[in-house]
Amino acid sequence: MRRDRLTFLMMTGLPAIQLVLFGYAIQTDVRHLRTVVLDESRSAESRALIATIGNSGNFDIIGDVASREALRDAVESGDANAALVIPPDYEREIKGGRTAAVQMIVDAADPQTSAAALSGALLAAQARATQIISERYRLLAPLDMRVRPWYNPAQRSAVFIVPGVIGILLTITLTLITGIAIVRERERGTLEQLIVTPISKTSLMLGKLVPFVVVGYVQMTVVLGLGKLIFDIPIRGSVLLLYVLTVPFIIASLGVGLLVSTFARSQGQAMQMTFFFMLPNILLSGYVFPRMSMPAPAQWIGLMLPLTYYLKVLRGILVKGVGFAELWRPTLSLAVFAVVLLAFSVRRFSKTIE
Amino acid sequence: MNDCGSPPAAPLAVETVGLRKAFGALVAVDHLDLTIPRGEVFGLLGPNGSGKTTTIRMLCGLLLPTAGRASVVGHDVATEAEFIRTKIGYMSQRYGLYDDLTVYENLRFYATVYGLHGTARAARLDAHLAALGLDELRTQMAGTLSGGWKQRLALACATAHEPEMLFLDEPTAGVDPAARRAFWTSIYELARRGTTILVTTHYMDEAERCQRLAFLSRGHLIGLGTVQEILTQFAQPTIEDVFIELQRRDEGAAV
Numbered sequence: 001m002r003r004d005r006l007t008f009l010m011m012t013g014l015p016a017i018q019l020v021l022f023g024y025a026i027q028t029d030v031r032h033l034r035t036v037v038l039d040e041s042r043s044a045e046s047r048a049l050i051a052t053i054g055n056s057g058n059f060d061i062i063g064d065v066a067s068r069e070a071l072r073d074a075v076e077s078g079d080a081n082a083a084l085v086i087p088p089d090y091e092r093e094i095k096g097g098r099t100a101a102v103q104m105i106v107d108a109a110d111p112q113t114s115a116a117a118l119s120g121a122l123l124a125a126q127a128r129a130t131q132i133i134s135e136r137y138r139l140l141a142p143l144d145m146r147v148r149p150w151y152n153p154a155q156r157s158a159v160f161i162v163p164g165v166i167g168i169l170l171t172i173t174l175t176l177i178t179g180i181a182i183v184r185e186r187e188r189g190t191l192e193q194l195i196v197t198p199i200s201k202t203s204l205m206l207g208k209l210v211p212f213v214v215v216g217y218v219q220m221t222v223v224l225g226l227g228k229l230i231f232d233i234p235i236r237g238s239v240l241l242l243y244v245l246t247v248p249f250i251i252a253s254l255g256v257g258l259l260v261s262t263f264a265r266s267q268g269q270a271m272q273m274t275f276f277f278m279l280p281n282i283l284l285s286g287y288v289f290p291r292m293s294m295p296a297p298a299q300w301i302g303l304m305l306p307l308t309y310y311l312k313v314l315r316g317i318l319v320k321g322v323g324f325a326e327l328w329r330p331t332l333s334l335a336v337f338a339v340v341l342l343a344f345s346v347r348r349f350s351k352t353i354e
Numbered sequence: 355m356n357d358c359g360s361p362p363a364a365p366l367a368v369e370t371v372g373l374r375k376a377f378g379a380l381v382a383v384d385h386l387d388l389t390i391p392r393g394e395v396f397g398l399l400g401p402n403g404s405g406k407t408t409t410i411r412m413l414c415g416l417l418l419p420t421a422g423r424a425s426v427v428g429h430d431v432a433t434e435a436e437f438i439r440t441k442i443g444y445m446s447q448r449y450g451l452y453d454d455l456t457v458y459e460n461l462r463f464y465a466t467v468y469g470l471h472g473t474a475r476a477a478r479l480d481a482h483l484a485a486l487g488l489d490e491l492r493t494q495m496a497g498t499l500s501g502g503w504k505q506r507l508a509l510a511c512a513t514a515h516e517p518e519m520l521f522l523d524e525p526t527a528g529v530d531p532a533a534r535r536a537f538w539t540s541i542y543e544l545a546r547r548g549t550t551i552l553v554t555t556h557y558m559d560e561a562e563r564c565q566r567l568a569f570l571s572r573g574h575l576i577g578l579g580t581v582q583e584i585l586t587q588f589a590q591p592t593i594e595d596v597f598i599e600l601q602r603r604d605e606g607a608a609v
Contacts, residue, residue: 193450193511196414197467198439 014172015219016226018165022288023158023231033081033106033117035059036074038067043091049102052128053084058120071105081107082117094132151234151319158231163314164287166223167307170216170246171253171281176274178212178257183270186261201350209254216250217243236321245313245327248334252306255341262348281307306337367392367519367550368413372422375408382408384573386422390552390566392518395545397564398554399593401601404570406554410523413552414444427518440468443517447524449508453497457488460496461510468515482510486540502533509540513549520544522553526560538563558594567593571600 035053039046054061059082065071074080085103093100104121108114130141152159185191185208194204220243227233256277264270283289284302291302302308309330316322316330324331366389373386383405390396398406411417413426415435424431427441451460461482465475483489486506491499496507505525513520522541526534538560545551555561562581569577569584577584581593588596 188453189446189448189450190452192416192446192448193444193464194467195416196439196442196444197464198436198469199467200436 011173011177011215011219012222015165015169015222018169019162019223019226019230022161022165022168023227032060033058033120034062034079035082035084036063036065036071036080037061038065038071038083038085040088041086041090045091045094046086049086049090049125049128050084052131053121053124056120056124056127058116058124059084075105075107078107082121097136156231158227159233159319160315161288162223162227162231162233163318164311165227166220167249167285167310167314168282168287169219169223170250170310171278171307172274173216173219174212174250174253175257175260175277176271177215178209178254179260179264179270179274180267181212182208182258182261183264183267187266205258205346205349209258212254212257213250216253217246220246233318234321235318237317237323239317241324242314242317245317245324245331245334246310248331248338249306249310249313251338252334252341255338255345256306258345258349259341262345262351281305284308286311306334306341309333309337365391366425366428367394368396368424368426368552370409370413370422370424373409373412373419373424374421375405375412375417376420381573383412383570386570386573386575388568388575388578390550392550393545393548395541395551395553395563395565397561397567398552398570399561399567399597400570401597401604403572404604405573406570407523408573409570410444410521410552410554414442414521415439440515441518443512443515443520445508445512445520445522445525447527449504451496451504451508451511454495456493456495457499457507458483458492460507461514464511465514470515478514478516482514485543486510487536501529502536505529505533505537506540509537513544517549519550520552522551524554524556526555526557534560558592558597561593561597569596569600571604576600 037050039050050061053059062080065074065083068085071083071085075083083105085105087101087103090100090102102125104117106114106117106121108118133139134141149155182191185194199207224235224239228235257274260270260273260277264273280301281287284291284294284298285305285307286302287307291299291308294302312330313327313334316327320326368388368390370386370388373383373388374381375383386405386409388409398409400406408417412419413424413431415431415438418432426438429438429441431438452463455463458479461479462475465479470478483492486509488503488506488510491503496504499507509525526537529537534557541551541553553560553564561567564581566578566580567584568575577587577596579587584593584596585591588599590596590599
């Protein structure tokens with residue numbers, strides 16, 4: 001391994017790069033939208049509203065614009081993602097006890113970005129409205145909804161994504177690298193050379209697969225460590241339990257890798273096949289995109305991927321801190337995958353080497 | 355495992371009766387009857403696609419025969435492949451070396467796979483390296499060796515366990531004449547010590563070094579005997595002429 005630099009790089013570099021890329025880049029929570037303000041009221045009331053919205057965390061007030069045209073320019077050029085328009089009669093309407101209308105324009109080309117902005121704007125306006133009412137009538141708000149975001153109170157996506165990186169990485173290592181390694185042995189003739197030796201098929205396969213199990217566990221440990229260090233992800237449950245429940249996932253993934261190696265005739269083919277397998281894993285397993293929002297067929301495909309269940313185990317143990325009692329169902333599914341995939345691929349592998 | 359005083363060996367190293375291998379509709383080898391006594395250097399010749407490699411692969415237990423039977427060192431290839439594997443060595447055109455292991459590591463790996471350990475293994479490896487002149491290169495990566503040296507290393511790996519029977523599938527393809535000569539010296543040395551050798555080749559000078567030859571054409575055995583017997587049978591001046599005559603017949607039949 002010391003000499004096969006490329007493989008070594010793929011095995012150690014991948015965890016780090018994936019972790020940083022996905023940990024930092026995939027921020028499904030949109031914060032700090034750049035916001036310009038067209039304040040035609042220029043009053044104490046309008047400044048109070050701007051302050052409320054600016055303090056919500058969803059909007060960063062980056063400046064004032066003088067006109068509707070300037071506002072449009074700012075949004076169209078992408079300098080601003082949102083624009084707040086306060087009409088000239090804003091203060092007058094509020095003072096007069098009538099309903100004042102304000103406008104929030106959001107660049108909603110990306111629905112994910114805009115969703116947070118839209119709800120953020122509504123919440124800020126409601127907060128301000130409640131404040132005005134309670135000041136005016138010296139009343140206390142009749143209802144106070146206290147939302148408690150469990151498990152991830154700060155709602156950071158890293159908490160959600162980083163455990164998933166472990167699942168994705170294990171999938172890559174155990175299917176892609178395993179598949180390629182075996183196909184390479186076939187290409188070079190070393191596999192054939194080994195088959196004519198007295199070594200048993202079982203030892204041959206174990207010899208090929210076990211090192212990757214070790215690599216998988218090392219990667220997992222690296223990501224857990226770096227995730228804790230860089231992203232401060234929680235490790236609430238038992239790491240030991242996680243390592244144990246990873247076994248069926250590893251076996252299932254190795255089964256896929258072995259299966260790929262029996263179909264692929266060259267390393268390039270193995271790469272393509274694995275890529276074909278990786279795509280649904282990344283998109284449909286719930287790694288980044290919530291499965292609940294997917295159309296039914298996409299959800300069904302997701303149910304056929306071991307990673308979908310493994311992500312439940314990962315997030316359950318790391319983020320929620322639950323134990324086996326809560327995780328026996330995904331574990332059972334993983335075990336079924338493991339048995340079926342391994343049995344099938346070993347059978348096929350034995351056949352190809354007769 | 356390979357000590358002296360082992361039970362009396364079967365007189366035949368290889369025996370096939372009606373051996374046949376079909377890949378779907380394609381019959382690669384058909385009705386092959388072949389006997390090779392122990393200690394012989396036996397050449398298997400024939401144009402590309404004549405079934406040489408398929409035959410060797412069946413004898414090594416890499417392929418199961420479709421019909422007929424074959425035994426190697428007295429044991430059936432279909433039912434006793436595991437046992438046969440401890441007694442044979444196999445070297446293919448691709449050599450089966452790990453490019454990113456050193457010469458010594460390759461050799462040690464294969465010796466270990468054949469069940470050699472400890473001081474016995476170390477002694478055996480040293481002897482092999484010395485015999486093949488690989489001693490100076492023991493720390494060089496196998497991937498950086500020239501063709502001739504790779505071939506020698508592959509031979510060393512295939513014979514690390516001192517097999518009774520050695521299968522060589524076009525062992526000298528793409529190797530320069532000097533290396534080929536050295537290789538054949540090693541082959542004769544192995545034969546002298548009692549190893550039976552079955553070799554396939556395209557080189558006619560190599561064919562003429564074999565004690566007996568078998569010509570395969572389109573999966574059938576069409577000539578068998580010493581070089582002289584073959585020349586007489588086909589009424590040709592040299593083995594090369596026999597070969598070309600066969601190839602011509604093959605092409606004629608294919609049209």
